Amino acid sequence: METLHIRRGLVSDAPALTAFATRTFAEAFGADNRPEDLQAHLASSYNVPRQTMELTDPNIATLLALQAETLLAYAQVRCQNPPPCVTQARPIELHRFYVDHRVHGQGVAQRLMAAVHEAARAFNGQHLWLSVWERNPRGIAFYRKEGFVDAGRKDFYVGPDRQSDRVMVAAVRQINTDTTQPVHQ
Template identity: 30%
Template sequence: MTNIEISKVQIGEIAQLQQIARQTFTETFSAFNSEENMKNYLEEGLSIEKLTSEFQDQEAAFYFAIENEKCIGYLKINFGNAQTELKDHTALEIERIYVLQAFHGKGVGQLLYDHAIAIALQKEVQYVWLGVWEQNHRAISFYTKNGFVAFDKHIFKLGDDEQTDIMMKKIM
């Protein structure tokens, strides 16, 4: 693996963030969901307006994984009220870790994950949590390997499809 840099996304990079978010989401989930549900999520959930709003939240942060000046993945973390569900001020949520399919198995996701954990340690949170689709066995295995345990479930709506996410956490 060549040198991969993790860099905080800047306001002028929202279009690049949208591009990597849409590409990785499509690669990860298009085979399991209807074209219409995918299209709706990409247009609404990953619109420039929505990403800009998320970016401007002081309790959320985005990071790119960059290799040879090319974005190959990204991370989104949330604190406090930016968290999607628990809103626990003693926790950090990893909302998204996505890596281009061509880079799966090359340690990029681990680098993004390690960056999130370093921030969690710096912020002295008590635990890190996340939600992962119950059908995403690769991700569940990754988080289990990194010390996460399932503690609950919640529904993630993708268009008109209600999907179950397994909520996992790791005590710090």
């Protein structure tokens, strides 16, 4: 795969991010939701004013994964109070994590997750928590591979439709500063 570049989102990315976030949410969950619920969710969550606000919020890190200038994935890490089932120290939320379906299974998600941990460390986080729809087996399998474990459940609304999300938690990976490792010649 051509070089993947991960960087923080800028205000100027708001229109492209809005379009990408709308498309990837609809592709991931459109088939399993009523069209009117989906449209309500897309309209309230993904629009240029909202993305602009999120991109400028100091409590949110928006990470973009690009190949050349093509957006392939994005994630949002934010300082947000967790649900009661998350009892781990210094929790930071992994709020959004979406990879273009054309590059699923190619390692983009793993690269982006490494950047998510870095962003959580920058927020002084010790744990990452997230919520994932119980009817999203690929997402759950991916998060498990990345070391997330079940912590409980919380509600998530798509329009007026109340859905049940799994809440999962992982320790924030620390940078390996161990200098006692032998140097391989």
